Amino acid sequence: MGGLFGVVSTKDCVADLYYGTDYHSHLGTRRGGMAVCNETGIQRAIHNIENSYFRTKFEIELNRFNGHYGIGVISDTDPQPLIVGSHLGTFGIVTVGKINNQQTLIQRAFARKSYFSDTTAGDANPTEVVAMLICEADNYVDGIKNAQAAIEGSCSLLLLTDTGIYAARDRLGRTPLTIGCQKGAYAVSSETCAFPNLGYEVDRCLGAGEIIHMTPDGWEQVSPPGDRMQVCSFLWVYYGYPASEYEGINVEDVRNRCGAALADRDDINVDFVGGIPDSGIGHGLGYANRRQLPYRRPFVKYTPTWPRSFMPQNQTMRDLVAHMKLIPVRQLIEDQRILFCEDSIVRGTQLRDNVQILFDYGAQEVHMRPACPCLIYPCEFLNFSTSRSTLDLAGRKAIQDLEGTEDRDLASYAIAGSEKNLAMIDRIREQLHLTTLKYQRLEDLVTAIGLPKAQLCTHCWDGSSYSC
Incomplete structure (x- = not known):
């Protein structure tokens, strides 16, 4: 995943940028970055945050950075922000999303004898690919439109220029961007939880595909939203912060409703x-x-010295960190029949270990109630539940066991209460050593969120989605 924060202010914006970006740390574990624009140009800093928190790595920038406009990012993919010199001028760029046709776009650029200066794991930096698409046009707005039209997948972005910040939400609004305001300053953020303690009030959410330009005097819409939206449902189920809201709907409130529906x-x-x-x-x-x-x-989380475990690239380390942070309380477990609610079951390996600990500590029964349906389809639009193998998904592994292949009759397995759906769930229950396992029904999740299903991306569960 990842998160973006930008601020334009009549006074120095660095403190707001630093703390506002830090409020997105739950969305990624690999890199953080900030850039500010001032009279000398654009200053930038990028740090690895895999084993240390954003605030620790970027505290030094508070003394050496200054400026009235700034952008920040927490990224689980490439090093950002990038600073680009072009015929449009010099600009900074940060992005969140997933480009499914990146190789096609790269080969198209090579055919025009273009090149990429930055690489990530031997491949072109996806944010530089977006910047290249923007620079194909005659102005920033047309450039952003060109990028959004060319990208298959999703891409929300912020552009830092000497006239202010351009903010663009991806074409189908899978990742949110919200405007906040206070006297003399405006901000744009992936997470609204960044606003209250910095003194910003929520102004409005950007629509799907909408582009705005922000200055300390206000913001203007430079390209209207499209007529379709499919915001990612996992914002509310899993990776959104409890204090945040998307489309005006609070995360914690939805989670309470999900639990009530279960x-x-x-x-x-x-x-x-x-x-x-x-x-x-x-x-x-x-x-x-x-x-x-x-x-x-019966489980408490220890976080002071352990790095975050949202999306480390090394799965073995991710499992270890998650296991070490979750501490069982024996006195609450022994001789008890316990029901747990969980946001989701992706691979199930961590959960299986946790369940075994409960029984080792004397639990009589362990029941699990995930707040969403069983994951069957890998995410095509963000970097959640994405894997080199669909068999890393507990649902697909169960289908493989039942069918001899992991991609047969998936639509039937996705139907809640169907014979195949129940067989899949029981196989997962056996693998996790649970007493009972019942998943949330998709219609109940949609009701708990409170948006029409057509406005939600539910691809991970039922395979349905609009494509970009």
């Missing part, structure tokens, strides 16, 4: 409810409150 379809007898930290907590509270059951914390 409870409405359940009658299992348990001693208490828990949530797998952190994102499962809101779902668990919603479940417990609806069924009037005790909520307890």
Whole structure:
């Protein structure tokens, strides 16, 4: 995933940029970056944040940076921001998304004898690919439109120029951008949780494909939104921060409703409810409150010295970090029938280990209630649930066990309550050593979010989506 933050101010913006970008740290673990524009040009800093927090790495920039316009990024893909010199002028750029046709775009550029100066893991930097597309046009707005039209997948971006910041949401709005305002300053952010403590009020969300230009005096729409939106549902289920809202809908509120929906379809007898930290907590509270059951914390998360484990590239290290951070509380586990709510089950390996710990500590029963349906289709639009092999998804591995191949009759397995769907879930239950396993129904998740299904991307669960 990743997150963007930009600010334009009548006074120095560096502190707001530093803290505003830091409020996106839950969205990535690889790199952070900031750039500010001042009378001497654009200053930039990029740091690796795999083993240290953003604030620690970028604190030094508070003393050497200055400027009234700035952009920041938390990235799980390429080093950003990039500073580009072009016929349009010098600009900084940060992006979030996934370019599925990147190789085609690169070969197209090579055919015109273009080149790329920055590489990531031996390939062209995807943000530089976007910058190249922008520079094909005669102005920034047409350039952004050109990039959005050429990209298959998704790309939200911020451009830092000497006249202000251009902000563009991806064509189908899969990743959000929201404008915040205070006296003498405007900001744009992937996460609205960045606004309150910095003194910004939410102004409005950008529409799908919309482009705006921001200055300290305000913002103007330079290209209107399209007529279709499919915002990623996982914003509310998993990777969004509880204090954030998208399309005016709060994350924690949705998670509470998801838990309540799971409870409405359940009658299992348990001693208490828990949530797998952190994102499962809101779902668990919603479940417990609806069924009037005790909520307890048999797992607590230890974070002070462990690096974040959202999306490390090394899966073995990711599993280790997640395991080491989650500490069981034996006194709350022994002889208990426990029901857990979890945001989702992706691979299931971490969860299987956690379940075994519970039984090792004397749990009588362990029941799991994921807040979304079973993941069957890898994400094509962001970097969530993306893998080199679909068999890394617990759902696809179960289908492989049942069918002898992992891609047969997927639509039938995605239908909640169907014979094949129930067989898949039971196979996953067996693999995870759970007493019972029941997934959220897709229609209940859509209702909990509160947007029409046509405005939500649900591809991971049912394979349906618009394509760019």
